[in-house]
Structures are given as structure tokens and as C-alpha cells.
Amino acid sequence: xxxxxxxFKDNARAALANQTLQKAMKHVKTGFIxxxxxxxxxxxxxxxxxxxxxxxxxxxxxxxxxxxxxxxxKVIASGGQVHWAPTAEDARKTVLDICRRVDAxxxxxxxxxxxxxxxxxxxxxxxxxxxxxxxxxxxxxxLRKEPPSHIIxxxxxxxxxxxxxxxxxxxxxxxxxxxxxxxxxxxxxARQMLRRRFLEADVGITGANFLVAxxxxxxxxxxxxxxxxxxxLPRVHIVVASLEKVVPNLEDVSTxxxxxxxxxxxxxxxxxxxxxxxxRRPDDPDGPEEYHVILLDNGRSNMLGGQFQDMLRCIRCGxxxxxxxxxxxxxxxxxxxxxxxxxxxxxxxxxxxxxxxxHLPNASTFCGRCEAVCxxxxxxxxxxxxxxxxxxxxxxxxxxxRAGLAVWAFFARRPKLYHVAMGLQARLLGYFxxxxxxxxxxxxxxxxxxxxxxPAPEGRTFQQLWAEKQSGKAPR
Amino acid sequence: MSSAKQLIxxxxxxxxxxxxxxxEVRALLEQRLAAPQANLVPQRAQLPHAEQLDLMERMLKELxxxxxxxxxxxxxxxxxxxxxxxxxxxxxxxMAPRDDLRALPWQSQPLLEVxxxxxxxxxxxxxxxxxxxxxxxxxxxxxxxxEAPVTLNFLPENHIVVLRASQIIGTYEEAWQRLRAAQGxxxxxxxxxxxxxxxxxxxxxxxxLLGAHGPRRLHVLLVDDRDAVRxxx
Numbered sequence: 001x002x003x004x005x006x007x008f009k010d011n012a013r014a015a016l017a018n019q020t021l022q023k024a025m026k027h028v029k030t031g032f033i034x035x036x037x038x039x040x041x042x043x044x045x046x047x048x049x050x051x052x053x054x055x056x057x058x059x060x061x062x063x064x065x066x067x068x069x070x071x072x073x074k075v076i077a078s079g080g081q082v083h084w085a086p087t088a089e090d091a092r093k094t095v096l097d098i099c100r101r102v103d104a105x106x107x108x109x110x111x112x113x114x115x116x117x118x119x120x121x122x123x124x125x126x127x128x129x130x131x132x133x134x135x136x137x138x139x140x141x142x143l144r145k146e147p148p149s150h151i152i153x154x155x156x157x158x159x160x161x162x163x164x165x166x167x168x169x170x171x172x173x174x175x176x177x178x179x180x181x182x183x184x185x186x187x188x189x190a191r192q193m194l195r196r197r198f199l200e201a202d203v204g205i206t207g208a209n210f211l212v213a214x215x216x217x218x219x220x221x222x223x224x225x226x227x228x229x230x231x232x233l234p235r236v237h238i239v240v241a242s243l244e245k246v247v248p249n250l251e252d253v254s255t256x257x258x259x260x261x262x263x264x265x266x267x268x269x270x271x272x273x274x275x276x277x278x279x280r281r282p283d284d285p286d287g288p289e290e291y292h293v294i295l296l297d298n299g300r301s302n303m304l305g306g307q308f309q310d311m312l313r314c315i316r317c318g319x320x321x322x323x324x325x326x327x328x329x330x331x332x333x334x335x336x337x338x339x340x341x342x343x344x345x346x347x348x349x350x351x352x353x354x355x356x357x358x359h360l361p362n363a364s365t366f367c368g369r370c371e372a373v374c375x376x377x378x379x380x381x382x383x384x385x386x387x388x389x390x391x392x393x394x395x396x397x398x399x400x401x402r403a404g405l406a407v408w409a410f411f412a413r414r415p416k417l418y419h420v421a422m423g424l425q426a427r428l429l430g431y432f433x434x435x436x437x438x439x440x441x442x443x444x445x446x447x448x449x450x451x452x453x454x455p456a457p458e459g460r461t462f463q464q465l466w467a468e469k470q471s472g473k474a475p476r
Numbered sequence: 477m478s479s480a481k482q483l484i485x486x487x488x489x490x491x492x493x494x495x496x497x498x499x500e501v502r503a504l505l506e507q508r509l510a511a512p513q514a515n516l517v518p519q520r521a522q523l524p525h526a527e528q529l530d531l532m533e534r535m536l537k538e539l540x541x542x543x544x545x546x547x548x549x550x551x552x553x554x555x556x557x558x559x560x561x562x563x564x565x566x567x568x569x570x571m572a573p574r575d576d577l578r579a580l581p582w583q584s585q586p587l588l589e590v591x592x593x594x595x596x597x598x599x600x601x602x603x604x605x606x607x608x609x610x611x612x613x614x615x616x617x618x619x620x621x622x623e624a625p626v627t628l629n630f631l632p633e634n635h636i637v638v639l640r641a642s643q644i645i646g647t648y649e650e651a652w653q654r655l656r657a658a659q660g661x662x663x664x665x666x667x668x669x670x671x672x673x674x675x676x677x678x679x680x681x682x683x684x685l686l687g688a689h690g691p692r693r694l695h696v697l698l699v700d701d702r703d704a705v706r707x708x709x
Contacts, residue, residue: 027681027682028682031678031682032682043518043520044518045516045518048516049516049518052515052516063505065485065489065492065496065497066496066497066502066505068484068488069485078664083480084478084480084481084483084484085480086483086484086487134689135679136679136688137677140679153678154679155680156682158680159681160680160681183680183681183685184685188687191687191688191689194689198689213509214509214512215662216664217664223675223677223678223688224676224679224688224689224690225630225688225690226688226689228626228629228630228690229630229689232626232627232630233627243488248505248509248512249509249512250512250652251513251514251649251652252512254647254648254649254652257648258518265678267672268535268613268614269613269615269670270672271671271672271674271690272669272670272672272675273615273669273670274668274669275664275668275669275670276667277664277666277667277668280666281621283621284621284622284625285573285594285625286594286625286626286627287620287666287667295484297484301487301490302487303491304491304492305492305493306491
């Protein structure tokens with residue numbers, strides 16, 4: 001997928017001015033948060049399960065080479081094939097080769113962010129394949145030729161009126177006067193339109209939430225059932241998965257599954273958790289004849305053992321973006337690539353480079369909610385700070401920022417001078433701001449005051465107040 | 477070994493700053509695969525069996541599935557006919573090719589048309605057995621095989637499941653123990669489907685709606701077979 005992460009600032013500005021987007025984003029600000037909180041409250045062991053899940057992934061990552069080899073052995077033993085793909089290009093080529101060999105015409109797909117990451121649809125369409133996204137959200141954005149704006153709810157940036165307009169535009173064969181204003185009608189129509197595609201597909205492609213080394217199993221976690229129809233009905237099932245999805249055994253995956261749905265949608269468990277192991281067995285009445293797993297690296301092996309290793313624990317639940325004030329304000333498209341929100345701000349520079357995606361780690365207020373809700377306890381703010389440091393070291397940050405930081409550093413290294421200067425500043429701002437209690441413009445901070453007022457200080461610094469309080473002078 | 481695989485593995489080992497894991501570590505890892513141990517398991521479903529049945533029923537209903545308790549297997553055909561009538565569905569079933577389902581007194585329902593096999597596009601209702609019912613989250617677990625086509629779980633709009641009381645367990649971990657006992661260690665059927673309520677979506681303005689692509693209705697017939705199990709019948 002072509003990134004527009006360089007344009008984050010322009011993207012964000014446009015998103016803030018987009019009334020329709022702002023209307024759609026209202027649902028995100030409350031829905032996901034309330035549901036997760038309720039699910040957490042119902043399970044007393046929830047936080048302990050987060051610790052256990054973190055430990056499972058840390059153990060797996062420390063032995064990733066071992067578990068991947070064991071996983072591969074098991075897939076082969078169950079009649080499937082594993083294709084190792086160091087790069088996105090390798091993964092795309094493998095998928096196209098399989099499709100060509102089996103003479104595929106129609107390819108159905110379950111929702112897969114890895115497939116977005118490697119821009120698989122575009123490659124398949126260019127090869128003349130008829131590619132059909134079957135997750136409702138993905139189907140809608142495929143009609144609109146848009147990327148997903150959320151990793152578990154790809155069309156969360158749209159209103160039902162927009163979806164209605166898209167369906168009327170694309171489903172020309174249906175009667176134009178049909179009622180279509182209710183979500184229920186839209187869901188029924190998508191079901192009807194996609195049914196035929198499920199049945200005529202030659203190849204079904206899904207992602208994987210987990211891979212299990214013990215058994216050579218790939219797992220998808222879904223609610224609609226589209227992923228299961230996608231992987232059960234066609235002759236060939238291809239799984240595209242990144243290599244950090246592996247876990248040791250079924251007990252380990254059960255532990256992580258207990259925090260996944262609760263963190264993502266607030267469900268106790270998603271409707272369908274499906275464990276697939278190899279192709280159809282000799283006496284099976286249905287299922288695919290071929291089963292392929294594409295194991296994608298695409299930069300992840302370099303994250304291991306470094307500052308960003310913890311990010312490889314991510315299970316793509318979306319809780320970080322659901323709780324992020326920046327994501328709420330600008331939506332997912334502003335981030336300019338596949339992965340939005342805090343997890344995207346950490347992962348994207350790893351995958352496409354800090355030169356390209358350096359703005360994303362800056363798109364944070366460091367409020368820390370993402371880390372507080374992350375089921376895998378990934379220290380997202382800390383890792384965003386690592387990126388900011390690298391951006392600074394590589395002289396990618398703008399001159400004004402660098403100059404400002406240099407001035408601040410000069411004072412910060414001289415505590416006495418710092419206290420004098422801050423005291424003077426607080427007195428001055430307190431004096432000039434005493435009338436209105438705020439400033440709508442400040443020198444050197446116009447970018448900041450352009451969008452909000454700066455509250456006037458009371459005339460003294462915190463340290464002064466603290467010193468007074470300690471010496472008993474301040475009124476209690 | 478393919479060069480792509482070699483490339484990835486050596487990159488991983490370079491990042492991990494070691495060659496293969498040491499023999500000592502390897503033995504521990506092999507152990508984790510050969511004899512998996514449960515991690516922290518929530519208390520919720522660690523209950524006497526009768527209470528697990530109640531929890532299963534409660535969780536299913538919360539998920540918008542429907543549940544009917546039956547005193548014996550012989551009551552299944554009547555209950556199926558009643559359900560289809562009550563939901564105004566055609567009296568027609570696509571049934572999983574299982575001996576126990578086949579042996580039920582279907583002749584008591586002459587109006588009900590029962591066909592066996594995999595699901596076809598036009599099938600409205602399927603009837604299947606199950607491998608287990610997991611009370612923790614009201615999850616019905618299916619293990620695919622000659623008697624359990626996967627398409628029956630997803631293609632029809634209505635899915636009726638015959639679940640025996642003796643199949644109800646507390647947790648996912650117990651389900652894996654049972655599956656290993658049935659299939660052997662480290663061996664899985666082609667598909668294990670954990671089904672937790674009907675198909676649903678929240679993709680349009682976060683409104684939760686049932687019947688996105690899979691079944692709109694999930695109906696569980698909870699059959700009391702505990703006497704039969706106790707007497708070894």
C-alpha cells in the first residue's frame with residue numbers, strides 16, 4: 001500500500017474539517033470504550049490474564065526461530081505447505097503463483113491487515129483476478145476504493161448514508177426504489193450480493209490471528225462468518241500471516257484469546273474462532289483441497305532483540321486506537337498507511353522507515369491510555385519516544401523544533417537560571433493575562449494558540465507554590 | 477531448506493544474538509509442545525457440572541442464541557419440528573451424517589423433510605452434533621470430520637445443534653484435553669470451529685446486527701444424557 005504518512009499534518013487538518021467523518025467518529029469515542037470496560041469488569045482475572053499473555057509472547061519471541069520451524073513441520077505433516085516470504089514482494093509473488101497454477105478466476109478474501117500491508121489486492125487485480133473482499137467493512141471500502149481506517153472495523157469512518165449511496169451506485173442490478181436506509185437492510189443486501197461470490201470462488205485468502213506450533217494450526221477470529229465461508233468453500237485456502245503470530249500450544253492461545261475479544265469489541269468471545277489444520281482429509285466431506293501458509297517477515301525479524309521488540313506482541317485488537325484522543329479526532333486515514341493509532345505510530349516507522357512515517361510517533365498527547373488498555377502490555381508511549389529520539393538524531397525534525405529544544409535544554413541544564421526565568425515568565429504572563437485569564441495568541445507559540453487558548457498562570461510557578469506550602473505560608 | 481527460509485531464520489538469529497537455542501533450552505521448548513500446561517484459568521466456569529449446564533444456557537441466551545432443554549434424545553425430532561414452526565421456517569433439514577442423529581425417531585415427524593450431507597446453497601436449516609459445549613463463554617465446539625461437515629455450521633441461515641449434557645465442560649483447556657484424548661497428541665481435525673452465538677457484525681455505525689454471512693439463528697437442544705452416561709448405556 002502506498003503510504004501518505006508524510007502528509008500526516010495535512011491529512012489531519014482535512015480530517016478535522018470533514019463534518020461527515022467527525023459524525024462517523026462519534027460512534028468510536030463511546031462504543032468500543034464502554035464495551036471493553038464492561039467485559040473487563042466481568043472477568044476478575046482480566047489483568048492477570050494480560051500478564052500471562054505478555055509472558056507467553058515474550059517467551060515465544062525469545063525462541064521464535066525454534067517455534068517457526070516446529071510450526072512448519074506440523075503444517076507439512078498435516079498436508080499443508082509453508083512459504084517463507086522475506087519481503088512483501090515475495091509474498092505477493094507466491095500468492096499469484098498459486099492462483100495461476102490452479103487456474104483461479106475468482107478469489108474471495110477474509111479481512112487481513114497483512115494483505116493490506118503487502119498490497120495484495122492491487123497485485124491480484126493487475127494479474128486479472130476477480131478479487132472480492134467479504135468482511136462487510138472491507139467490502140464497503142473495496143467498493144469505495146479506500147484503505148481501511150481501523151484494523152478491526154475498516155469502515156468505521158463512514159456513516160450509514162454513505163454506505164447506502166455506495167450500495168445504490170454499485171448494486172445496479174437491484175431495484176432502485178428498494179428501502180436501504182437502515183443498517184439491517186444494508187447488512188441483508190451485502191449478504192445477498194456476496195453469497196454467490198462465496199460459492200463461485202476458486203481460491204479463498206484469509207489472515208491469521210495466531211499460528212500454533214504444537215499442531216501446525218492457523219486461527220482466525222471473526223464475527224460475521226465470512227472468513228469461514230472464504231476458507232471452506234473454495235478449492236484452495238491461502239493464509240497470509242506475519243511470523244510473530246506463532247504461539248507454542250493450544251493452552252497458550254486460549255489464554256490470549258481470553259483477552260483478545262474483550263479488548264477489541266468487548267465481547268466475551270468472538271462469534272467464530274476457527275482452528276484450521278491442513279487441507280481436507282481423505283474422508284472429509286468438505287473443505288479446501290490445498291492449504292498454504294505464507295509466512296511474512298517484511299522487517300519484523302529486525303525488530304527482534306531491539307527497542308521495538310515488545311511491539312511484536314501486538315495481537316491487533318485495536319484497543320489502543322479505540323482509546324486514543326488523536327485517533328478519535330482525525331480517524332484512521334490521516335495516518336496514511338495500514339496501521340493507524342498508537343500501534344501504527346510505533347509499527348509503521350519500523351516497516352516503512354522513520355523518514356516516511358516520522359510524523360506518526362509525534363501524533364500523540366502521551367496521555368498513556370493506549371498502554372493502560374493494551375492487553376499485551378506494550379509500552380506504546382515509550383516506543384513513540386524512541387522514534388522521536390531517532391527522528392531528532394537523524395535531523396528529521398524541523399528547524400524551529402530543534403531550535404526550541406536547544407533553548408529549553410540550555411535552561412534545563414542550569415536549574416538556577418531555569419527557576420529565575422520560569423518565575424519571571426509566570427509573573428509576566430500572570431500580569432498580562434489577569435484581565436481575561438487566557439491568551440488567544442502568544443509569541444513563539446502561534447501554532448499552539450491557533451487552535452486553543454493558553455490559560456494565564458496565576459503569577460507564580462508550581463515550584464514556588466510548593467516551597468511556600470512546605471514552609472507553611474500558603475493557605476491550606 | 478529454501479533460501480527464503482534460511483534468510484529469515486538467520487535474520488531472526490542475528491537479532492536474537494545466538495545460533496540455535498542451547499540443548500538445555502531446546503529440551504524445555506520441546507516439553508512445552510509435547511505436554512502443554514494450562515496457564516491461568518479463570519474461576520468462572522470451574523463449577524459442579526449442574527452449574528456448568530446453567531452457565532452454558534445463560535451465556536448462550538445472552539449471545540442471542542436460543543436454548544431448549546430436553547429430557548432425552550428421543551425428544552429431538554419433536555423439538556426440531558416445534559422450533560421450525562415457531563420461527564416460521566420451512567419443515568426441511570440438512571442433517572450431519574451421524575449415526576446417533578440418524579437413529580432418532582424422525583418417523584414421528586412425517587411432515588419434516590430430513591436430508592443428510594454437506595450444506596448446499598439453498599439449505600435454510602442445518603442440524604448438527606457438537607464436540608463440546610464450553611460453559612465459560614457459551615461456546616459450542618465443532619470438530620470436523622466425516623460426521624461433521626464444516627459447511628453445515630456456516631452456510632444455512634439457521635443452525636440447530638444437538639448438545640449433550642455430558643459434552644458440557646467448563647473451559648477451553650478442558651476442551652483441548654478431550655480433543656487430545658480423542659485425536660491423539662498434537663493432532664487436530666482439519667477444522668475446529670468454536671461457535672459463540674449467531675453470526676453478527678458491527679461494521680455499520682457500530683450497530684450490532686445478527687446474520688451477517690453465517691447463521692442468523694443458533695438454536696441449541698441441550699439433551700440430558702447424564703443417566704445414560706452413568707449407567708453406561
